Amino acid sequence: MEFKSSREGDDLVIALAGTLTFDDHENFRAVVTLITDTDTGMVVLDLSALTMIDSAGIGMLLLANDRGAKQGKAMRLRGVTGHVAKVVELSKIEQLIPID
């Protein structure tokens, strides 16, 4: 997994690319740090370049959402397509993290 962050108005946008799996635990810490360190109230995770996610990857999204929420930051997902959309739809995580 690779990621790039940018500002869109008042939002922090983090675009994830590649695959998000069990092997990305270390990598993903930097994403969580970006979310906890940002001064914006809204964080958008753009998954349009993410080709695959497994259960551990879903867990990482939940972790990021939880860490952000603890600091009063809201998180949203966007660009959910393909294999990622299938897994996200099955697990119904839109009940926890809104999806655009």
Place this chain on the structure above:
Amino acid sequence: MTAPRDRMTTGAAAAGLDGHDLTARILVVDDLRSSRLLIGSVLMTAGYCDIVYAEDGAEAVLRLREQAFDMVILDIVMPRMDGFEVCRRIRGELQLDIPILIQTGVTEADRRVQAFDAGASDIVSKPINAGELVSRVRLHLDRRRLIRRLEAYRQRMQDELEAAQDMQMSLLASDADVSGIVVPRGASVETFYQPSNTLGGDLWQIFPVDETRFAVFMVDLSGHGVSAAINAFRVHMLAGGLGALRADPSAWMEALNRGLAEILPVEHFAAAFYGVIDPAAGRIDYAAAGWPEPVLLQADGGWQALDGSGLILGCSSAACYEARSLTVAPGDRLFVYSDALCEDFDRPHRSLPTAGVAAAATAALADDSRDFAGAVLDQVFADRGAGARGGFRDDMTFVLVTLEETA
């Protein structure tokens, strides 16, 4: 006579002030008395005190058979048996992995390769330089000690993992126990479970509900390894305490979810399926939490997917799980499987759609020559990379329920 095992000296007490192990027993082999004594005195000066001498290769082999050594320092040119032959015997018939330090003159350059080929660990030049000899002896003894420690650690971890795996397998009911529940209720059940890297987070259970119904529960804890396995134990315990809710899939799943929400850390969760099967009434009631679509393989050759969607367990204690149902006929089969069967993690776009799972299961059922589990795995993995079938990257679990044909 059997060769003594090479010995291992460990522990802080055995180590010198600078961390080197000075209790190592070293065999010095040289036909020249003056050389033996020189090497011995260099080693003694460095603090090594357990030194044994041999006057030639034949005596060296004899000593090596008699007692265990941590290292051998070996001359090449000796009467009766030369150093190369001693090397070959140590590695061959004696099967020892102790370091062998060969001493050779600078003029014998081509012999160095020969020495390594025979099994030498390292070479020191003659005439002996005291500093170099001691450095090399220390280096090899330290290296050997570290490797031994790592080996011992790895072995201990492996033993622990295997013990944990046995415990986990014991959570799964025996075929006889399963039959005892389902056969009187008009069904038969086949199960398959194989964990990834020795420990996993999948679990299946079969519960009696009442006189005509039984329940199938399958769960997949996120991640794998030790944490997933511990969570599987927690689920097993929680599920066992939900006896009063067994007839109500929605309430059962919600209660399990509340229990898991309390104990699972935020990034951990579980996917699950819970179905109450009533062969007499021809009906299945179920609830699901992010579970890959189970399939009903109908007796008439058709198939139908069940809805596996639902918020994964353990994330929100307020989550609701809809009760769903479908009608079934005698001879129908319900196939419930973990995502390891349909997901191809190396090529996600090639993951098996539900129709593909149904086709594989149907083909496997048509194959009378072998058991269902083997046949369905061959069907699914025929298409994936070599080796995918042998050690699964994720836990592989499935349950096949067959509703008895009416006589």
